[in-house]
Amino acid sequence: MAHIGIIGSKGRMGQALQQAIRDAGHDNTGGVDLGGSASVAAAQSEVLVDFSSPAALADNLKAAHDAGIPIVIGTTGLGAEHHAMIDKASHNIAILQTGNTSLGVTLLAHLVSEAAAKLGSDWDIEIVEMHHRMKVDAPSGTALLLGEAAAKGRNIDLAANSERGRDGHTGERKEGAIGFAALRGGTVAGDHSVIFAGNEERITLTHNAENRMIFARGAVKAAAWLIGKDAGRYTMQDVLDL
Numbered sequence: 001m002a003h004i005g006i007i008g009s010k011g012r013m014g015q016a017l018q019q020a021i022r023d024a025g026h027d028n029t030g031g032v033d034l035g036g037s038a039s040v041a042a043a044q045s046e047v048l049v050d051f052s053s054p055a056a057l058a059d060n061l062k063a064a065h066d067a068g069i070p071i072v073i074g075t076t077g078l079g080a081e082h083h084a085m086i087d088k089a090s091h092n093i094a095i096l097q098t099g100n101t102s103l104g105v106t107l108l109a110h111l112v113s114e115a116a117a118k119l120g121s122d123w124d125i126e127i128v129e130m131h132h133r134m135k136v137d138a139p140s141g142t143a144l145l146l147g148e149a150a151a152k153g154r155n156i157d158l159a160a161n162s163e164r165g166r167d168g169h170t171g172e173r174k175e176g177a178i179g180f181a182a183l184r185g186g187t188v189a190g191d192h193s194v195i196f197a198g199n200e201e202r203i204t205l206t207h208n209a210e211n212r213m214i215f216a217r218g219a220v221k222a223a224a225w226l227i228g229k230d231a232g233r234y235t236m237q238d239v240l241d242l
């Protein structure tokens with residue numbers, strides 16, 4: 001049985017996590033929300049799971065570091081400054097950060113990388129995502145993760161080749177670009193498609209999340225797996241052995 005503390009425990013993911021922890025027979029050591037103390041949760045836990053806000057990241061990393069326990073970071077909307085913080089903290093504790101904890105998306109990322117490596121740069125890559133009306137960040141963490149997978153397959157830098165938020169007279173598409181489009185509405189748990197658009201043919205790889213329990217189950221699996229691991233930065237591929 002793993003003793004798991006939740007940051008963002010009253011949110012949509014926090015509630016799903018509470019259920020997933022119970023279902024897997026682990027112990028929920030308590031939750032933290034805005035204004036609460038991650039250090040108090042960390043002191044009672046073997047691992048922290050964070051589905052909250054990028055603004056909470058520094059405190060969460062410090063709490064995990066001071067308690068000497070690992071942390072799963074599922075929060076999205078992270079920028080370069082957040083990734084730098086995670087890299088630094090991972091010298092001392094085990095950290096798994098991912099935009100998507102589901103088995104399906106982890107496998108999809110693997111397939112996207114393979115497809116991007118096999119298809120030449122005349123196959124344009126576009127990533128389309130749709131989420132519920134309450135989502136605050138775009139593109140989604142998953143879309144960016146899939147973009148990174150495609151860029152890795154192509155052996156290019158994603159930041160230097162992204163086309164985001166097209167509007168107005170954008171000019172022609174840049175060869176080799178990876179495009180992103182974000183739709184918001186209703187209660188969609190998370191839909192992602194990666195489109196490889198070639199000359200007169202198209203391949204589309206799609207994942208549809210029907211319920212956020214898929215993310216919660218993956219996060220709990222990752223948390224239990226991370227306990228006792230050496231300091232470093234881990235991925236869902238490591239957990240699922242993909």
Ligand SMILES: NC(=O)C1=CN([C@@H]2O[C@H](COP(=O)(O)OP(=O)(O)OC[C@H]3O[C@@H](n4cnc5c(N)ncnc54)[C@H](OP(=O)(O)O)[C@@H]3O)[C@@H](O)[C@H]2O)C=CC1
Binds near residue numbers: 073101102141
């Ligand atoms: N990696 C993955 O697989 C997935 C990632 N996500 C990501 O997880 C995050 C949370 O999503 P979701 O549950 O839908 O969002 P919600 O808005 O429903 O929940 C966020 C929770 O975090 C709390 N919170 C906000 N700021 C802080 C803070 N500074 N310190 C501690 N707690 C804080 C909120 O508390 P309060 O209500 O008091 O403000 C709330 O309980 C998002 O970034 C989302 O994109 C979501 C699904 C899957």
Ligand SMILES: O=C(O)C1=N[C@H](C(=O)O)C[C@H](O)C1
Binds near residue numbers: 099140143
């Ligand atoms: O906010 C959400 O709901 C989700 N966020 C993650 C993301 O940004 O990709 C994962 C999932 O798609 C649901």
